[in-house]
Amino acid sequence: GQQVMQIPQYQHVQEGEDFTTYCNSSTTLSNIQWYKQRPGGHPVFLIQLVKSGEVKKQKRLTFQFGEAKKNSSLHITATQTTDVGTYFCAGGAWGQNFVFGPGTRLSVLP
Amino acid sequence: AAGVIQSPRHLIKEKRETATLKCYPIPRHDTVYWYQQGPGQDPQFLISFYEKMQSDKGSIPDRFSAQQFSDYHSELNMSSLELGDSALYFCASSLARVGGTNYGYTFGSGTRLTVV
Numbered sequence: 672g673q674q675v676m677q678i679p680q681y682q683h684v685q686e687g688e689d690f691t692t693y694c695n696s697s698t699t700l701s702n703i704q705w706y707k708q709r710p711g712g713h714p715v716f717l718i719q720l721v722k723s724g725e726v727k728k729q730k731r732l733t734f735q736f737g738e739a740k741k742n743s744s745l746h747i748t749a750t751q752t753t754d755v756g757t758y759f760c761a762g763g764a765w766g767q768n769f770v771f772g773p774g775t776r777l778s779v780l781p
Numbered sequence: 782a783a784g785v786i787q788s789p790r791h792l793i794k795e796k797r798e799t800a801t802l803k804c805y806p807i808p809r810h811d812t813v814y815w816y817q818q819g820p821g822q823d824p825q826f827l828i829s830f831y832e833k834m835q836s837d838k839g840s841i842p843d844r845f846s847a848q849q850f851s852d853y854h855s856e857l858n859m860s861s862l863e864l865g866d867s868a869l870y871f872c873a874s875s876l877a878r879v880g881g882t883n884y885g886y887t888f889g890s891g892t893r894l895t896v897v
Contacts (some may be wrong), residue, residue, distance in 0.1 A: 704885055713871055714824065716885040759823060761886075768814070768837050769886070771823045 673698045675762045677772035685780050692775035694760030701765040702761040703736055703743045708774070717745075729736040750779045782860040783807055785889035787872050792861050795894045802892045804873030812836065813855040814886060815847060818869040830855055833852050862896045869893050 674697040684690050694703065695743035702721045706714035709755045720743060722735035727734045743762075747754055754760055758775045786805040794800050806813050812831045814822035817840075826839035830849035834835045841847070844862075858865060870893075873886035 706886075706888075712891050713888040714886075715872075716887065719885055768826060768829060768839075769814075770826070773823045 673762065673764055673770050675760060675770045675772040676696050679775055680773065681778070682777045683778045683780065686752060687698065688752070689748050689778055690750050690771055692745050692758050692760075692777075694743045694745075694762070694772050695705075695781075696741045696762040696764075696770075698741070698762075700740050700762045701767075702763050704761045705743075705745055706761060706771075707756050708710050708761045711762060711770060714759060732777070735774065742746050747777075750777070751781055752779050754778050783889050785872055785874050786871075787889035787892050789896075790890065791893050793897060795871055795897055796862055796864060798862050798896075800859045800862060800894060801871075802859070802870050802894070803856045803891060804857070804872030804874075804889060806853055806855070806872070807887055810874035810876055810887070811853065812875050812877045813849055813853070814873045814875070815841075815857050816873065816888075818871060818891075820868075824871060827857070840890040848855070859894075861893075864896050867896045 676695045683772045704719045706716040708714045724738045725736040731748045735744045757774040760772045764769045783851040788803045810838045814829040817829040818824045829837045845859050847857045871889045871891045873883045873888045875886045
C-alpha cells in the first residue's frame, strides 16, 4: 500500500535558524496536505498542494510540491519558539484517503 | 467558528472493559474520519464514513466498531480493551472528495484513552 515518509524525524534549531522537512510518497499523489500539531494538541491543517511543482507561501512558511507529485517540502524561515511542534505531511493518492507521514518534531531553542 | 467536537476529553478504563467515543463534525461536513495516535506516533487511520455509510477502513481492530448517525455525529465503540489501546483518538471531518481530490481535514481535540 501507499507509504509516506518524512525526514528528519527530529530537528533541533536555534531560534532564527531555518528549518526544512521533506516528505516522500511511494506512489504518485493527487494532492498533499501539511498539518502542525503542537505538543499536547491536535493536528491543525496548514495547507494543501495540488499542482505539480506548486509553491505556496504562508508568511515564513514555504510549501513545495514536487514535479512528479511524489514529494513535498516545508521550509520555515527564521524559526520562532511558536513554531515548535510536529509537522505532518499527508499524501492522498487519487480517490484514496490521506496517509500521514511519521512527522518531523521541531524544537526551537531560544 | 464551530469546530469538531469530541467527547469525552479523557477516559480511563480497565482491561476488557468497553468504551464509546463520540464525535460531532463541523456542520455541513459529510465525511468523518477516526484516527488513533500512540505516544510519539503519527495518526493511524482507523475508519471513515460518508453520508452515514462506511467509506473506508484502515487498521481498525475487530474489537472496534463505528457508525455515523443521521445527524452526522459518529461514535467509535471499543470492546475488550487492551493496554495497547491506550492512545489519543482523533476524529476529523471534511467535505467529501470531489473528483478524487481530498479536502482538508479539521481535527477535533481528541479523546485520550488510558487502559489500566
